[in-house]
Amino acid sequence: MYIPNTKWTWAFMLTAIVQAVVAIGLEAYVFAKFQTSLRDNIPEHHNETRTIPTYLAVFMFGYIYQLILVYDALQQKNTIQVIGLVLYNIGILIYAAIQFDQIDDAVKGLASGRFIEGPLWRELRPELIAEPILMAVATVIFAFIAWKLYDEFAWTIYKHISADLRMKRRYLTYQIYIALLKFDFFFFLAFTVQFLVVVENTSTVELALTAAALVITFVLLFLAAFWVRRESVPGMILVIIVYFIALAYFLFKLVRMYAADAQRLEDYKPARKSLTSFAVLTILLLLVTIVTACMCTHNFNKGLKPHVNSKSVRQGDDKTGYSNEMPSLSGPTPTTRMEID
Structure with a gap:
C-alpha cells in the first residue's frame, strides 16, 4: 500500500x-x-x-x-x-x-x-x-x-526514461490519453445522472437510450485503455468512432437545452445551468481526447509497446510505482548513489 x-x-x-x-x-x-x-x-x-x-x-x-x-x-x-x-x-x-x-x-x-x-x-x-x-x-x-x-x-x-526524444514524446502522449480517460469518466457520469434524474417528461425511449449509452461509454473507456496498451488499431478506430458519436450526443443535448419548444425548455430549466457547464466541459474533454487518441494510434508500432506494458513501468523499480516512467531498455539502470573511485 x-x-x-x-x-x-x-x-x-x-x-x-x-x-x-x-x-x-x-x-x-x-x-x-x-x-x-x-x-x-x-x-x-x-x-x-x-x-x-x-x-x-x-x-x-x-x-x-x-x-x-x-x-x-x-x-x-x-x-x-x-x-x-x-x-x-x-x-x-x-x-x-x-x-x-x-x-x-x-x-x-x-x-x-x-x-x-x-x-x-x-x-x-x-x-x-x-x-x-x-x-x-x-x-x-x-x-x-x-x-x-x-x-x-x-x-x-x-x-x-529512454534517451530517445521521440520516444519521450510518444510516452507523454500516452500518459495524457490515460489521464483524460479518468477525467472523462466523471464528467460523462455527472451529466447523464443529472439529465436522467432532474429533467422531466423525457420519453421512455430517450431514457433507455441515455442509460444504455452511459453503460456503453464506460465499457469503451476501459477498453480504450486496454487497446492503447495493446496497440490495437481496429480497437482504437472503434473507440474514436464512439468518441465522435458521444461528441454529437453532447452537442445535440447542449443545443436542445436552448432551442427546443417552450414546454421542453421548461423541463430543462431546473438543471439548465448545471447541465450546460458539464456539457461544455465534456465537449472540450472529448475534443482533446479524440486528438490525443489519434496521436496515440499514429505512434503504434514505433517501439512504445514494451514500455507501457512492462511490469517495471507499472510497479516501479523502488516498489512505489511509476506508471509515467519508461525503463531503460538499453541496459541496467544506473545507481542513484554517487560514488568516488
Missing part, C-alpha cells in the same frame, strides 16, 4: 483530504437542512425535491473521486495527472458557483408554494458561499504544490 513519503506528496494528499472533508461536511449540512425543511404531500411537478439532492450527490461524488485520483497520481508519480487534478478542481469550482444559483432557484420555487418550513435560504446561503471560496483557495494551493511535485518527480522520470 502506497503512503506519501515526501513533504510535497503529503501536502498534496492532505490538501485534497481537507478540502473533501470540509466540502462534503458543508454539502451534508445543506442536504440535511433541506430535507428536514420540506413539508409533506408536495406535488410531483415540483421536481426541486429531486434537483437539490442530485446536485449535492454529484458534488460529493466529485470529491470522493478526486481523492481516488490524487492517491493514484501520487502512487504512480504521474505528473500529467497531478496537473490534470488542478484543472479538475477548477471545473468543480465552476460547478460550485453554478450550484449556488441553482439551489436558490429551487428553494424559491418551493417557497412560493409554501412547501418549505422556515427561512431555509437564509440558513443555506453562508454554506453555499463558503464552498466556492474554499475551493478557490484549495485550487491555488494545489497549483503551487503541483509545481513543486513537477520538480520532485522530474529526476525520477528522467532517470528511467
